[in-house]
Amino acid sequence: MTSTTNQTNQTNRSMRLGVQIAPQHAQYSKIRDTLTEVEALGADIAFNWDHFFPLTGEPDGLHFESWTILAAWAEQTTTLEFGALVNCNSYRNADLQADMARTIDHISGGRFIFGTGAGWFERDYQEYGYEFGTPGTRLNAFDDSLNRIEARWAKLNPLPTRDIPVLIGGGGEKKTLRIVAQHADIWHSFSNPEVLEHKLGVLGAWCDEVGRDISEIEISTELRGRTVEDANALYDLGTRLFTVGITGPDYDLGPATDWLAWRDSKNA
Structure with a gap:
C-alpha cells in the first residue's frame, strides 16, 4: 500500500491530542491535580x-503503579479518554488484563483505551520477579495474550x-507491525x-496480508522534541493522534497548551 493511500485513508479523522502524565517524581496528589488541569485544557x-x-x-x-492510577482516573474524569502508553503485557495474566480493562471501561462509562506492548524495561522485570526473556519471546507472548484478551472480553x-x-x-517490522495489523485500533510509534x-x-503490507484495511488503524506519534x-x-503522512509527555515534579503544561492550539488549527 502506498504512502499516498495511507494519507488518503486517514484524512477523514479529526486530530486528537493526548498528554502523557508520567507517574514519576511527584506525590499522587500532584498527579491528580495535573489530570484535572489536562481535562480542563480540553485534551482528548x-x-x-x-x-x-x-x-x-x-x-x-x-x-506509582499504572493500573491503580487508571481506575482512579476513571472516577475522576468525565470527558477524557485515558489509558497507559503503554501497559506491559508481561506483568499480568492476559485474562486478568482483559477483566481489569473491562472493569475500568465500565467505571469510566466507556472512555478507556487499552494501550499495550510487549515490554522492554529490564529493571522492572528483575526487581519484580518476571522473566525478561528476549524481544522475540516477549513478542510471541504478547501476540498470544492479545488473542486471549479479545476472547475473554x-x-x-x-x-x-x-x-x-x-x-x-x-515499530518492529517482522512481528510488531504484523500484530498491529491483526489487533490494533491505534498504532503508536516515536517515528x-x-x-x-x-x-x-x-x-x-501486513494489513493486506491479514485482510484488513489500514484506514481502520489510527496513526499515533509522540511529540516530545518535535518542531511544528x-x-x-x-x-501530512496521516498521523491523527499526537501525544506530548510531561513529567514530575512540576508537570509543565505549557507545551500541552501550545500543541492543543495547533490541534485546534488543524481541526478548524
Whole structure:
C-alpha cells in the first residue's frame, strides 16, 4: 500500500491530542491535580505509563503503579479518554488484563483505551520477579495474550460497554507491525517523518496480508522534541493522534497548551 493511500485513508479523522502524565517524581496528589488541569485544557486523552521505577531522573525517585492510577482516573474524569502508553503485557495474566480493562471501561462509562506492548524495561522485570526473556519471546507472548484478551472480553458478564480500543506501541517490522495489523485500533510509534513513511508501507503490507484495511488503524506519534514543521509532516503522512509527555515534579503544561492550539488549527 502506498504512502499516498495511507494519507488518503486517514484524512477523514479529526486530530486528537493526548498528554502523557508520567507517574514519576511527584506525590499522587500532584498527579491528580495535573489530570484535572489536562481535562480542563480540553485534551482528548490522558496517558500514564506502566513501569515500577522512574525512566528519567533519579532512578529510585517517587513512582506509582499504572493500573491503580487508571481506575482512579476513571472516577475522576468525565470527558477524557485515558489509558497507559503503554501497559506491559508481561506483568499480568492476559485474562486478568482483559477483566481489569473491562472493569475500568465500565467505571469510566466507556472512555478507556487499552494501550499495550510487549515490554522492554529490564529493571522492572528483575526487581519484580518476571522473566525478561528476549524481544522475540516477549513478542510471541504478547501476540498470544492479545488473542486471549479479545476472547475473554467476549465472555465477561457484563460485557465491555464498547469495543475497547486497542493501542499498540512499537515499530518492529517482522512481528510488531504484523500484530498491529491483526489487533490494533491505534498504532503508536516515536517515528520521525522519514521513518513513519517507511513504516506505514510495511504496516500496509501486513494489513493486506491479514485482510484488513489500514484506514481502520489510527496513526499515533509522540511529540516530545518535535518542531511544528516535524508535526506538520507527520500530520501530512496521516498521523491523527499526537501525544506530548510531561513529567514530575512540576508537570509543565505549557507545551500541552501550545500543541492543543495547533490541534485546534488543524481541526478548524
